[in-house]
Structures are given as C-alpha cells and as structure tokens.
Amino acid sequence: MKYTAQDFKSNQEVRWCPGCGDHAVLAALQRALPAVSEALDLAKEKFVVVSGIGCSSRLPYYMDTFGFHGIHGRATALSTGLKVARPELSVWQACGDGDALAIGGNHFIHAIRRNVDLNIILFNNQIYGLTKGQYSPTSKFGAITKTSPYGTVENPFTPGQLVIGARGTFFARGLDVDIKTNQEIFLAAALHKGASVCEMLVNCMIFNDGAHAAISAKEVRADKTITLRHGEKMIFGANNDKGIVLENGVLKAVTIGQDGYTLDDVLVHDAHRRDSFIHSMLIDMKDDLPVALGVIRDVEDTTYDANVQKQLEEVSAAAKVHSVDELLHSGSTWEVK
Amino acid sequence: MNHKVIDTKDVVIRFCGDSGDGMQLTGTLFADASALYGNEISTFPDYPAEIRAPQGTVSGVSGFQVHFGSEGVNTPGDFCDVLVAMNPAALKANAKWAKPTATIIVDVDSFNEAGLKKAGFATDDPATELHIEDRNIIWAPITSLTKESLADSGLDVKSILRSKNMFTLGMCFYMFNRPLDYTYAYLEKKFGKKKPQLVEPNKKVLFDGYNYAANIQAIANTYTVASADLPKGTYRNINGNQATAWGLIAAAEKAGLPLFCGSYPITPATAILEELALHKNLNVKTMQAEDEIAGICTAIGAAYGGSLAVTTTSGPGLSLKSEAMGLAMITELPLVIVDVQRSGPSTGIPTKTEQTDLAQALYGRNGECPICIVAAHSPSNCFDAAFNAAKLALEHMMPVILLTEGFLGNGSEPWRIPSMKDYPAIKPPIIDSCEGAFKPFERDPKTFVRSWAIPGKAGLEHRVGGLEKNPAGTISSDPENHAYMVAQRAAKVAAVADSIPELKVEGAPSGDLLLVGWGGTFGHLYTAAKQLQAQGKKVSLAHFDYINPLPKNTAEVFAGFRQIMVCELNSGQFADYLRARLPQFEYKQYNKVQGQPFIVKEIVDAAGEIL
Numbered sequence: 019m020k021y022t023a024q025d026f027k028s029n030q031e032v033r034w035c036p037g038c039g040d041h042a043v044l045a046a047l048q049r050a051l052p053a054v055s056e057a058l059d060l061a062k063e064k065f066v067v068v069s070g071i072g073c074s075s076r077l078p079y080y081m082d083t084f085g086f087h088g089i090h091g092r093a094t095a096l097s098t099g100l101k102v103a104r105p106e107l108s109v110w111q112a113c114g115d116g117d118a119l120a121i122g123g124n125h126f127i128h129a130i131r132r133n134v135d136l137n138i139i140l141f142n143n144q145i146y147g148l149t150k151g152q153y154s155p156t157s158k159f160g161a162i163t164k165t166s167p168y169g170t171v172e173n174p175f176t177p178g179q180l181v182i183g184a185r186g187t188f189f190a191r192g193l194d195v196d197i198k199t200n201q202e203i204f205l206a207a208a209l210h211k212g213a214s215v216c217e218m219l220v221n222c223m224i225f226n227d228g229a230h231a232a233i234s235a236k237e238v239r240a241d242k243t244i245t246l247r248h249g250e251k252m253i254f255g256a257n258n259d260k261g262i263v264l265e266n267g268v269l270k271a272v273t274i275g276q277d278g279y280t281l282d283d284v285l286v287h288d289a290h291r292r293d294s295f296i297h298s299m300l301i302d303m304k305d306d307l308p309v310a311l312g313v314i315r316d317v318e319d320t321t322y323d324a325n326v327q328k329q330l331e332e333v334s335a336a337a338k339v340h341s342v343d344e345l346l347h348s349g350s351t352w353e354v355k
Numbered sequence: 356m357n358h359k360v361i362d363t364k365d366v367v368i369r370f371c372g373d374s375g376d377g378m379q380l381t382g383t384l385f386a387d388a389s390a391l392y393g394n395e396i397s398t399f400p401d402y403p404a405e406i407r408a409p410q411g412t413v414s415g416v417s418g419f420q421v422h423f424g425s426e427g428v429n430t431p432g433d434f435c436d437v438l439v440a441m442n443p444a445a446l447k448a449n450a451k452w453a454k455p456t457a458t459i460i461v462d463v464d465s466f467n468e469a470g471l472k473k474a475g476f477a478t479d480d481p482a483t484e485l486h487i488e489d490r491n492i493i494w495a496p497i498t499s500l501t502k503e504s505l506a507d508s509g510l511d512v513k514s515i516l517r518s519k520n521m522f523t524l525g526m527c528f529y530m531f532n533r534p535l536d537y538t539y540a541y542l543e544k545k546f547g548k549k550k551p552q553l554v555e556p557n558k559k560v561l562f563d564g565y566n567y568a569a570n571i572q573a574i575a576n577t578y579t580v581a582s583a584d585l586p587k588g589t590y591r592n593i594n595g596n597q598a599t600a601w602g603l604i605a606a607a608e609k610a611g612l613p614l615f616c617g618s619y620p621i622t623p624a625t626a627i628l629e630e631l632a633l634h635k636n637l638n639v640k641t642m643q644a645e646d647e648i649a650g651i652c653t654a655i656g657a658a659y660g661g662s663l664a665v666t667t668t669s670g671p672g673l674s675l676k677s678e679a680m681g682l683a684m685i686t687e688l689p690l691v692i693v694d695v696q697r698s699g700p701s702t703g704i705p706t707k708t709e710q711t712d713l714a715q716a717l718y719g720r721n722g723e724c725p726i727c728i729v730a731a732h733s734p735s736n737c738f739d740a741a742f743n744a745a746k747l748a749l750e751h752m753m754p755v756i757l758l759t760e761g762f763l764g765n766g767s768e769p770w771r772i773p774s775m776k777d778y779p780a781i782k783p784p785i786i787d788s789c790e791g792a793f794k795p796f797e798r799d800p801k802t803f804v805r806s807w808a809i810p811g812k813a814g815l816e817h818r819v820g821g822l823e824k825n826p827a828g829t830i831s832s833d834p835e836n837h838a839y840m841v842a843q844r845a846a847k848v849a850a851v852a853d854s855i856p857e858l859k860v861e862g863a864p865s866g867d868l869l870l871v872g873w874g875g876t877f878g879h880l881y882t883a884a885k886q887l888q889a890q891g892k893k894v895s896l897a898h899f900d901y902i903n904p905l906p907k908n909t910a911e912v913f914a915g916f917r918q919i920m921v922c923e924l925n926s927g928q929f930a931d932y933l934r935a936r937l938p939q940f941e942y943k944q945y946n947k948v949q950g951q952p953f954i955v956k957e958i959v960d961a962a963g964e965i966l
Contacts, residue, residue, distance in 0.1 A: 028818075030829070030830075061813065062816070063810065063811055063813040064811055066659075069820075078818050079818050083816055085816075085819075086659055086686075086818070087818060087820025088652070088655075089679060089682050092648060092679065095644070095649040095652030095653050096652050096655055096656040098642075098649070099617055099653030099655065099657040099660070099664070100659055100810075101656075102642060103615045103657035103661070103662045104657075104660040104661070104810065107660070107811065124645050124646055125645060128644075128649070329635060330635040330638070330639075330640060333635040333636050339634075339637070340637070342604055342637065342775050343774060343775050345601065345604065345637065346601065346772045346773070346775075347589065347772060350387070350391075351589050351772065352393075352591075353590075354587055354771075355587060
C-alpha cells in the first residue's frame with residue numbers, strides 16, 4: 019500500500035507555538051513514514067506513536083496512527099512494553115530532553131542497553147518548555163533560566179554519549195530545520211533493528227530561542243555542521259573543501275589542499291563499525307569542529323523484543339505442558355479417593 | 356517413662372533455627388509428607404529479612420510452622436505442640452509459641468557458652484530463664500550424632516553439618532508416624548543428578564534421626580493424626596504466590612490473550628514474577644524491569660497492545676506505581692496490579708505480613724481515581740482471586756488491584772486441583788472494526804465499559820493518554836466534560852458490583868455479633884467464629900473478597916447483627932472505609948499491627964469482651 023505524508027496527519031489542530039522546531043520534526047516524520055511503510059511492507063495500522071509529557075510529547079495526537087500519550091518520563095517504558103508484547107508493530111517514541119533524560123533517564127538507558135527495537139525521537143531544546151522555562155539536563159553550564167537565575171552550576175548530558183555508554187546500537191542527530199536529512203534519519207532508524215535514538219536539535223522560540231543558532235543559522239550552518247553518511251568522506255563547508263581527519267588520536271577539521279592535507283587524508287564515515295571509538299569522538303565534535311549530523315552510529319545486534327519472542331517459541335516447542343490444566347497437574351500431586 | 360500414643364485431630368509443629376540451618380526446607384518437607392499422607396495442612400514461614408543474619412543471634416532466627424490434621428486446619432496454628440529449636444537463639448525467640456503441653460526438641464550441642472551468650476541468655480540454664488523448665492524438653496545431641504552418622508561418608512565437615520536438619524526431620528517423622536519414602540524420593544530428585552554423593556548421606560541421617568527418636572524413650576508421646584476427610588480428587592500443595600501466578604495464566608488462557616508481566620523484584624512478591632518467568636510455554640512474557648515504575652508502564656504498554664497485562668509488587672512498589680495506575684485508569688486499559696502486602700511504612704519489616712496497604716490501594720493516587728480492589732483469603736484462593744481480578748480488568752476495561760499478603764504468598768496448603776472447564780469464560784470487549792472514526796471513550800450504557808481497539812487493526816487508529824478527553828477521544832479541558840468523564844469512570848467501577856458475588860455469612864444470618872474481615876485473616880476469623888459458635892454464642896463471620904466496590908448486599912448482611920467488629924492487621928483501614936460507605940452502622944474494631952498474623956484466641960477473647 020502506498021501512502022503519502024497526508025495519510026499520517028490527524029485531524030487535530032497542531033498546538034505548538036508558531037516557529038517551534040517541533041513543527042518541522044513532525045513534518046519530517048510524516049514525510050518519512052510512507053517510505054518506512056514501503057521499505058518494511060507495513061500498513062499504517064501497524065504504526066504506534068508513544069510519548070511522555072512535555073511539548074514534544076503532544077506529537078501522537080497529530081499523527082493519524084495508533085497513539086499513546088503517556089506520563090512524564092515513562093514513554094520509553096510504555097513503548098518497551100508495547101514492543102515486547104507486539105514485536106511486529108513499528109513503535110515510535112516522541113520525548114523531550116527533560117522527559118527522557120531527567121525524570122525518564124533510567125528507562126532511556128535501559129531500553130538502549132536491552133536494544134529494544136524502538137524508534138526514539140529525542141526533541142532536545144535544552145529547556146523545559148511546557149512548564150515555562152526551567153533548565154534541563156541538556157542546558158549548557160551557566161544557562162540562565164527561571165530556576166537558574168544566576169546560571170546553572172551543573173554540566174549537561176551529551177545524549178549521544180549516554181547512548182554509547184548504554185552500549186547503544188544507533189544514534190543520529192538532526193537539526194529541526196533540516197527536514198530532508200531528518201527524513202533520511204527516520205528511515206534509517208526504522209530500518210535499524212534495535213533502539214534507534216534520533217536526537218533532534220529543536221529551537222524553543224519562547225524560552226530558549228536560538229539555543230542552536232550558532233550552528234543552525236543559514237549563514238553558518240555549512241561551516242558549523244557536517245552531515246555524515248555511511249561510506250562517504252567526512253567533507254563539509256560552504257565550499258565543500260573542509261574535511262575531518264584523525265591525527266594523533268584526535269579528530270581535526272582541515273581544509274583540503276591546505277597545510278599538506280589532501281582528500282585522501284579525510285576520513286570515510288563508517289557508521290557500522292562495532293567499536294564506538296570514532297563514533298564517540300564524532301558525537302562530541304563542537305567549537306573548532308563541526309557538529310555532526312546524520313546517522314553517526316548504526317550497528318547490528320539482536321534485539322530484546324525478538325530475543326524474548328524467540329525464547330518463548332523455543333521453550334514452547336520443547337515444553338511438555340501446553341495448557342493450564344496440564345500445568346495444574348504438573349509436579350507432585352496425590353489422589354484422595 | 357510411659358510411652359503414649361495420642362490420637363489427635365490436629366497438631367502444630369514449629370521448626371526454628373539459624374537462618375542458615377535449613378528450617379524452611381525441613382518445614383516444607385514435613386508439610387509435604389503430611390499432605391501426601393492425607394492431612395489438611397497450613398504452613399507459615401517466619402524468616403528474617405537478612406539472608407544470613409548474624410549467626411546464632413535472635414535476629415537471625417528463621418522459623419517454619421506447619422499445622423496439620425484431620426479437620427479444622429484453617430490457619431497455620433497459633434501455638435505449637437512441638438517446637439524444634441536448633442540453637443539457643445531459636446529457643447529464646449520461639450519459646451513463647453510453645454503450648455504448656457508442648458514437646459520441645461533442642462540441639463543440645465549448640466547450647467554451649469558461646470551460643471548461650473550470643474542468644475543473650477544471662478545464665479547457663481535457658482529453660483528456667485524462659486520459664487519452660489516444666490515442659491518436656493528433649494536435649495538431643497543432634498550435631499554430634501549427625502557427625503557420627505556421617506563419619507565414614509567421605510563428606511567434608513561443612514556438608515555433614517548441613518544435613519543435621521535431616522536428623523531433626525527424622526525425629527519428627529518418628530513422633531508423628533510419618534513414612535520416610537516421600538523424603539527419600541525428594542532427596543533423590545534434588546541431588547540425584549547434580550550432587551549424587553549427597554543422596555545416601557542425607558537419607559542415612561534422616562533414617563538415623565528416626566531411629567534415635569524411637570530408641571531414646573525420652574519422647575513421651577507419639578501421635579497419630581488421621582488423614583482428613585477431604586473431598587475426592589487430585590491434590591497438590593500450593594503457596595499463594597504460585598497460585599497467584601497460575602490464576603493469571605489461567606485467565607489469559609480463558610481470554611485467549613497473551614500474558615505480559617512487567618515487574619521489579621521485591622519481597623515478598625518476587626516469587627510471582629519468578630513463577631511466571633517459568634511458563635513461557637503458556638504464552639507468557641515476563642520482563643524484569645529497571646524499576647517499579649517501568650514494571651507497571653511496560654505492562655500498560657502491553658495492555659495497549661492487547662495483552663492481559665500484570666505488574667506484581669509489594670507496598671513500597673505500589674507507592675511508586677501510583678501515577679501510572681492513574682494512567683491505566685484514565686486510559687481505561689485492563690491491568691492487574693498485585694500487591695503482596697508486607698509490614699510498612701517505608702521499608703518497614705519486609706518479610707512480615709500485614710494488611711496495611713488497603714488505604715493506599717483505595718486512595719493513593721492523584722485526582723479522582725477509584726480503582727477496583729479484590730483480596731485473596733487463603734494461599735490456594737490466590738488462584739481464584741487472581742483469575743477473578745483479571746476477568747474484571749479485561750471485561751470492564753480497567754486496572755484492578757489484587758491484594759494478597761506475605762502470609763498468603765509464602766504460606767501453603769493442599770489444593771484440590773480444579774478443572775479449567777469449570778471456570779467462566781472471559782470476554783474482553785475487543786472490536787475488529789467500527790463505523791466511522793473510533794471513539795475510544797464511548798461506553799456501554801449499563802456497564803459503562805468502553806471498547807478495546809488494539810493496534811494492528813485498520814480503521815481503528817486512535818489516541819489515548821493521561822490528558823482528559825471527551826468520549827470521542829479528543830483532548831478536552833471543558834469543565835462539564837471533565838465532571839462527566841470523572842462520573843462515568845466512577846460509575847464504571849461502581850457497576851462492577853453487578854458482576855461480583857454477594858457477601859456470604861459464615862454462620863447464622865443474624866445474631867449478636869458479626870465478625871468482619873478481609874484478605875488473609877479468613878482462616879483465623881473463621882476458626883474464631885466456629886469456636887464462639889461452639890460456645891453457644893450468636894456470632895457469625897462476613898469475610899470480604901471484594902473491597903471496591905463492596906458486594907451489593909453488604910448493608911443487608913450488616914443489618915442482621917446487633918454489633919459489628921471489624922478485625923484486620925492494620926489500625927482500622929477497612930473499618931474507616933466501611934464508616935464512609937455505610938455510615939448507618941457502628942463499627943467496633945480489633946486491630947493488630949505487629950507484622951504477625953492473628954492468633955485465634957485473641958479474636959475469641961476480643962469478641963467475648965464485647966458480647
């Protein structure tokens with residue numbers, strides 16, 4: 019069955035603030051799902067979108083799919099239960115930086131550790147929006163917010179490093195405004211078997227406007243970001259003349275043709291390599307290095323939900339007991355005559 | 356000494372020792388042998404929270420009580436006829452449970468200076484110190500005889516000492532004329548494959564213990580306890596946690612749904628998760644979640660996906676699940692929340708039993724959030740209670756809390772195995788299609804139950820969630836709609852009263868005093884009521900298996916009695932609830948919050964005082 023983005027739009031009025039980055043992520047998801055449906059041969063009723071609480075967690079209402087708007091922090095637990103019970107469903111999760119990384123941090127790392135086959139869209143605007151402007155676990159050190167009027171005195175999480183630390187198999191990063199790349203990311207996430215974490219750097223016009231402007235503004239984006247694609251050279255820049263090289267064990271941004279660097283020196287992105295050494299460094303790139311976008315890590319592994327199902331089938335095939343009546347009579351019993 | 360063989364209808368025996376002495380196993384083997392012999396039995400393990408508390412101290416004493424007989428075995432018994440104490444601390448902690456006529460067997464080898472000191476005895480005469488010097492105390496050298504018995508076995512000292520509980524068990528088997536075959540078979544099965552070198556030594560020690568008891572002539576009385584006059588059928592032993600797990604599996608089978616359990620380990624509920632994890636062959640998926648909240652939330656996710664979903668816990672875990680219970684309630688998804696209650700508040704006394712979570716189950720959530728509550732009244736009744744809780748959850752599209760207790764979960768009794776064909780069908784309101792857009796919160800006008808549209812079915816796409824909705828499923832903060840939805844959800848829970856059995860009265864339907872109880876106190880209250888009735892008192896018992904909603908005839912039952920006394924293992928939580936629901940009656944209370952079950956005598960005495 020062929021779908022269009024329109025088929026995934028519900029009749030509900032979208033209530034995010036005008037200019038909120040969430041609009042663009044929603045659009046990218048609605049545009050990506052027809053391709054996902056085709057690639058995985060999945061009818062629309064096999065898609066479920068689960069969320070926690072926060073601005074971004076309103077997303078399920080805007081999708082014409084099965085949807086579950088959960089409670090704060092618990093989206094990952096809800097979607098894990100659903101996926102384990104129904105491995106054949108395509109389960110998508112919308113959650114925010116406060117939702118998934120503060121109150122829901124425990125579920126987040128454990129779903130990644132288990133490698134539950136979920137597509138987790140992490141909306142990271144570095145702020146609590148729905149509660150009107152408090153700092154989140156991804157707010158920069160020193161961020162001035164309503165609950166940190168003199169600046170925060172705590173370091174933020176780097177979501178990608180949590181994924182690596184929890185032995186994650188998939189991590190991608192996208193800018194809200196880059197709908198096309200985000201469509202690619204969502205398709206790759208859907209094709210990946212396991213917990214696919216897609217960090218979306220979204221802007222909050224009201225409480226944290228310009229959080230990502232230093233890299234997302236049109237005039238700087240080409241020089242401040244790099245979109246990684248598996249098998250391709252790590253090249254970026256407005257003139258496509260910059261590249262990432264590995265030198266003395268660290269990554270370095272160079273200009274091709276300058277200082278003796280040639281195209282051959284530029285790294286080729288390997289999203290599929292199992293060890294996370296380079297992926298980890300790519301995730302951390304900032305300041306003198308461009309922020310990495312696209313699919314940074316995409317490694318094959320078995321999934322929890324499939325393993326649970328497999329074990330159930332294996333145990334069932336070998337079992338002598340196949341009904342409750344047989345169960346009740348199993349083991350030690352005796353007759354009273 | 357004249358040997359007497361006493362014919363008795365029931366006997367209580369209490370095994371106690373250091374928590375590493377194997378008393379739980381000894382008690383279980385004795386109970387199993389008695390059940391196999393045809394006795395009614397009821398057991399109660401009483402163990403410390405620490406796996407290995409400081410050796411030899413009173414806090415490390417582990418006990419297991421077995422009540423067996425030919426009739427009237429409704430509880431694990433209050434006071435014991437035989438007390439086995441493997442060390443001074445065990446004697447000190449348990450002497451108070453020995454009847455004046457009790458026989459006490461102690462391992463005299465452990466009653467040395469160090470042992471007495473560790474147990475906190477001031478003198479070297481523990482019997483006098485405990486005022487039990489007039490009892491029939493058998494000072495048996497159990498440790499040294501076990502060593503002697505296995506001197507040539509080739510086993511190391513540690514393994515030899517570990518089998519001294521078999522010596523004790525052998526002595527008890529002699530006292531009660533129990534055959535050894537069952538235990539021999541157990542030992543062969545347990546050790547036969549993995550540690551075959553332990554089979555014969557354990558059998559030998561058991562046999563030597565039996566012969567020792569027969570030879571010493573210190574055991575004044577041996578007992579014959581006739582087999583019980585039980586209804587015909589196939590029986591098995593079952594404990595409450597196992598019965599709960601099996602009842603849930605049975606409900607899933609009846610409903611034709613997969614079973615999903617998301618839980619986090621917590622005493623004394625963990626055994627339910629462990630049991631469910633064994634039975635993947637019956638379409639059971641279990642998840643040991645990262646925490647209690649994930650336990651219930653994974654279950655809610657599975658419920659949305661069309662499983663019979665379950666989460667199991669104890670009091671502190673129920674606290675953590677509160678917010679998610681509200682989510683299950685407002686999304687109107689079927690979910691069974693099992694709370695095996697333990698002593699609280701906070702961590703409390705984790706291994707001890709109480710009924711102190713009732714108020715939490717009734718009220719412990721934000722907003723207007725009534726939840727249906729079912730309680731189990733005996734270890735084997737946990738099967739039916741779990742089945743019924745699941746049936747209500749699935750057919751009424753709502754979360755149901757099943758309250759059991761540590762006393763029930765760990766306690767065991769023989770159970771006549773039922774046939775699943777005698778259990779009712781379970782018909783959840785699953786739909787395959789609908790006209791127009793699916794409206795998740797449109798209801799049956801009588802039961803207020805909504806339809807269940809499961810992901811994967813075309814045309815039924817819809818959204819549910821924690822935000823208030825209108826019947827069509829659209830988010831709404833409209834004041835009238837909110838009031839309407841609150842009332843509809845409450846009406847749905849209230850309407851469950853039409854689906855549950857009426858309250859039964861044990862005894863005459865009218866009289867001077869109605870004992871009222873709920874949950875695991877049934878055996879004690881029932882026995883107390885029978886004793887009072889035998890004294891000619893006009894006393895009956897009404898025991899509640901369904902707490903919210905109350906059975907429809909509750910007021911009618913209460914009206915038949917001059918006085919009502921609500922007996923529970925808390926400070927009056929059910930009594931307070933009844934006062935709120937049925938304020939036209941006056942409620943007296945008998946309460947106990949000691950982490951221990953009732954004693955029949957205290958109920959009888961309390962009833963006597965107000966009669």
